[in-house]
Amino acid sequence: xxxxxxxxxxxxxxxxxxxxxxxxxxxxxxxxxxxxxxxxxxxxxxxxxxxxxxxxxxxxxxxxxxxxxxxxxxxxxxxxxxxxxxxxxxxxxxxxxxxxxxxxxxxxxxxxxxxxxxxxxxxxxxxxxxxxxxxxxxxxxxxxxxxxxxxxxxxxxxxxxxxxxxxxxxxxxxxxxxxxxxxxxxxxxxxxxxxxxxxxxxxxxxxxxxxxxxxxxxxxxxxxxxxxxxxxxxxxxxxxxxxxxxxxxxxxxxxxxxxxxxxxxxxxxxxxx
Numbered sequence: 001x002x003x004x005x006x007x008x009x010x011x012x013x014x015x016x017x018x019x020x021x022x023x024x025x026x027x028x029x030x031x032x033x034x035x036x037x038x039x040x041x042x043x044x045x046x047x048x049x050x051x052x053x054x055x056x057x058x059x060x061x062x063x064x065x066x067x068x069x070x071x072x073x074x075x076x077x078x079x080x081x082x083x084x085x086x087x088x089x090x091x092x093x094x095x096x097x098x099x100x101x102x103x104x105x106x107x108x109x110x111x112x113x114x115x116x117x118x119x120x121x122x123x124x125x126x127x128x129x130x131x132x133x134x135x136x137x138x139x140x141x142x143x144x145x146x147x148x149x150x151x152x153x154x155x156x157x158x159x160x161x162x163x164x165x166x167x168x169x170x171x172x173x174x175x176x177x178x179x180x181x182x183x184x185x186x187x188x189x190x191x192x193x194x195x196x197x198x199x200x201x202x203x204x205x206x207x208x209x210x211x212x213x214x215x216x217x218x219x220x221x222x223x224x225x226x227x228x229x230x231x232x233x234x235x236x237x238x239x240x241x242x243x244x245x246x247x248x249x250x251x252x253x254x255x256x257x258x259x260x261x262x263x264x265x266x267x268x269x270x271x272x273x
Contacts, residue, residue, distance in 0.1 A: 078187060078188075078190065078191035078194070078224045079191075079223070079224060079227060081187055082184055082187045082188060082191075082224065082227050082228050082231060083227070083231070085180045085183050085184040085187070085231055085235075086180075086184065086231040086234065086235070088176075088180060089176075089177055089180035089181065089184075089231070089235040089238075090234075090235070090238070092173045092176055092177050092180075093177060093235065093238035093239070093242060095173065096172075096173060096174070096177075096242045097238075097241070097242060097245070099170075099172075100170065100242065100245040100246065100249065101245075102134070102135075103134075103135050103136055103170065103249060104135065104249070105133065105134065105135035105136075105137045105138060105252075107137055107252055107255070107256040107259075110129070110130075110133055110137065110138060110141070110256070111256060111259050111260065111263065113129045113133075114126045114129055114130070114141065114145075114260070114263060115263050117129045118263065118267045119267075123145055123148050123149075126141075126145050127142060127145055127146060130142035130145065136166035136169065136170065136249065136253060137252065137253055137256050139162070139166060140159055140162050140163050140166060140253060140257060141159075141256075141260055143158050143159070143162040144156075144158045144159040144162070144257075144260060144261075144264075145260075145264070146158075148264065152261070152264060152265060152268060155261065155264055156261055159257045159260065159261065160257075163253055163254070163257060166253065167246075167250060167253075170246045170249055170250070171246060174239070174242065174243075177235060177238070177239050177242070178239065180231075180235055181232050181235045181236055181239060182232075184227075184228045184229075184231040184232045184235065185225075185228040185229050185231075185232045186228070187224070187228055188224045188225040188226070188227060188228020188229060189225060189228065190224075191221065191223075191224025191225065191228075192221035192222070192224060192225045193221075194221075195218065195221030195222075195224065196218070196221050199218055199221075
């Protein structure tokens with residue numbers, strides 16, 4: 001009986017020992033499995049990000065190569081000449097926008113300063129205010145006030161005449177911008193005609209009409225026309241924006257000139273009293 005109990009005790013100890021070892025091994029293997037699952041789950045995400053970045057970079061490179069290829073296929077001569085219209089036209093547009101933006105004046109504050117200067121120091125003080133103010137409105141006021149001694153009528157005529165001069169300065173280089181707007185599609189249409197002539201020349205040389213023979217000339221025609229129309233549209237948008245700036249400045253000049261004449265008349269009547 002003792003031998004039986006001893007045998008059962010030994011078997012129980014071996015069984016529990018095996019279970020403990022297996023449990024310990026399972027606990028050790030669990031974190032490793034978790035890490036492996038995490039790595040396996042993160043790997044597709046990293047690969048997806050890398051693929052997306054590669055596609056983005058590849059898209060930019062592909063777009064650049066496509067534009068370069070189409071530029072060459074359209075004929076370097078006509079495409080470059082048409083592109084120069086965009087370069088020069090944009091340069092003139094930017095110059096006009098900067099000039100017009102700097103020409104804006106706070107006319108209400110200027111009129112108040114002139115009125116206060118007339119009350120304090122007379123015409124000389126008002127002229128000094130105009131000299132220290134930037135913009136075409138201040139220049140018109142200066143020219144008008146400088147003729148105050150010749151009479152109100154002379155002041156009014158001077159303001160109107162010099163307003164026309166300032167308007168001409170505001171509209172400077174607009175004719176060149178409109179010229180580039182007209183030239184760009186014209187060069188494109190010229191490239192179209194030349195491309196079609198080249199296509200018919202190839203047809204005449206081959207003696208047969210086929211898509212391969214005609215495709216080259218038609219492609220040149222379409223590419224040059226496309227570039228010319230795109231450039232004309234871009235420059236036209238800038239041109240219309242510049243015209244809106246000029247119209248705003250001209251309206252401001254006219255309104256403020258009327259207000260200036262009212263101030264001068266009131267000052268003249270006050271001087272007579």
